[in-house]
Amino acid sequence: MQRQKSQDMKSATLKEKSKTDVKKSVVKKYRKMRLSELHKGESGIIDSFTNDDMKLKLLEMGCLPGEKVHVTRYAPLGCPLAIKVSDYTLSLRMEEAETIVIRQEI
Numbered sequence: 001m002q003r004q005k006s007q008d009m010k011s012a013t014l015k016e017k018s019k020t021d022v023k024k025s026v027v028k029k030y031r032k033m034r035l036s037e038l039h040k041g042e043s044g045i046i047d048s049f050t051n052d053d054m055k056l057k058l059l060e061m062g063c064l065p066g067e068k069v070h071v072t073r074y075a076p077l078g079c080p081l082a083i084k085v086s087d088y089t090l091s092l093r094m095e096e097a098e099t100i101v102i103r104q105e106i
Helices: 002-024 052-060
Strands: 030-034 043-049 068-074 081-085 088-092 100-105
Touching: 043 052
Parallel strands: none
Antiparallel strands: 030 100, 043 068, 043 100, 068 081, 081 088
């Protein structure tokens, strides 16, 4: 009787471990796009830059790879756009936003 209980407990623990392993193995899917393609209210994570000269300027302003960026508003004519990055609001020209490659979770 005692053996049966211990075997049941072992099998229950193995089942729980396999459930957690399945949860850990879920792969998130992302699509890459440019920051200028986001609409108001959308967000993404900075992945890379396409222009090395602009990259230095953007890095100094806090646009670091891995940082979450959120588009808060566009100007009436579409340029510039305001983004929220690193707990502050930053205004970028459309040409600058086109050089930032982001990944957005699908």
